[in-house]
Amino acid sequence: MSQERRAAVLGHPVGHSLSPVLHRAAYEALGLTGWRYDAIDVTEDQLADVVGALDGTWAGLSLTMPLKQTVLRLLDHVEPLAETVGAVNTVLVQKVGRTVALTGANTDVHGIVAALREGFAVAGDHLPVAPSAAVLGAGATAASTLAALGELGCTTPTVYVRAVGRSGPLQRAAHRMGVSPVVRTLDRAGAEIGGADIVVSTLPAGAADAVADQLTGRPSGVLLDVVYAPARTALIAAWETAGGVAVGGARMLLHQAAEQVRLMTGRPAPLAAMDAALRDALAASV
Secondary structure, three states: OOOOEEEEEEEOOOOOOOHHHHHHHHHHHHOOOOEEEEEEEOOHHHHHHHHHOOOOOEEEEEEOOOOOOHHHHHOOEEOHHHHHHOOOOEEEEEEEOOEEEEEEEOOHHHHHHHHHHHHHHHHOOOOOOOOOEEEEOOOHHHHHHHHHHHHOOOOOOEEEEOOHHHOHHHHHHHHHOOOOOEEEEHHHHHHHHHHOOEEEEOOOOOOOHHHHHHOOOOOOOEEEEOOOOOOOOHHHHHHHHOOOEEEOHHHHHHHHHHHHHHHHHOOOOOHHHHHHHHHHHHHHHO
16 A cells, blocks of 8 residues: 555654654554654644644654643544543544544553553453552553553552642543542552552653662562563562562553554554564664
């Protein structure tokens, strides 16, 4: 298929992103020879101009921080899940006559659910019907995590944050999705998270190191750390050393990108090809 189409990941900074690796591998496997995927450094102040310049040659955008919430006011439509979560990581571009319509979607929730299911498969356990869960962080990815947990049957997760007073946006998002989190300070996490069926750290690289240092007991559940560089974070290392099963952020990245490919191309994502390309890229970066 030689039709020329464009897509890109936007963020600031964005040079570290592995999204181009995943999407380009998908295009090659699907025979989409006219498709290209770039990484474009865009700040919040620049986003409106970039989005406003999109035309019918574009298929879509992937969005990383700090743009997942800023983009909401720039879209024509927002899918219900993304609206509920309050975060868009995918923009779909559709031609409408001589202009385009922009639809916001959230594939992070899909990626989190798929990564956690992988973790339980590795552990050889069945995912509980109503799992207990702990979430580290209060940003956009934490909101997506609460939606994923709700999908998995957990409606009363414990959320650990640096400052409880700054968790208002996350708690409002939780209310929209029918989830009732218990919010505690991050300094309590190391002593408490080991007993949860599911633990998801949405903190940036290095920010969960103190939790790793304070981890006590033998973990009984599955940990997902959304950081993918480094692949084995201090929290993952501590969790596995204590006997728990952990999943790195690369698995979430893979599955959310696969869903983006499906939405943008209208074809099932070639997951095996994308997975192989991601593994090669991660190995080369070590």
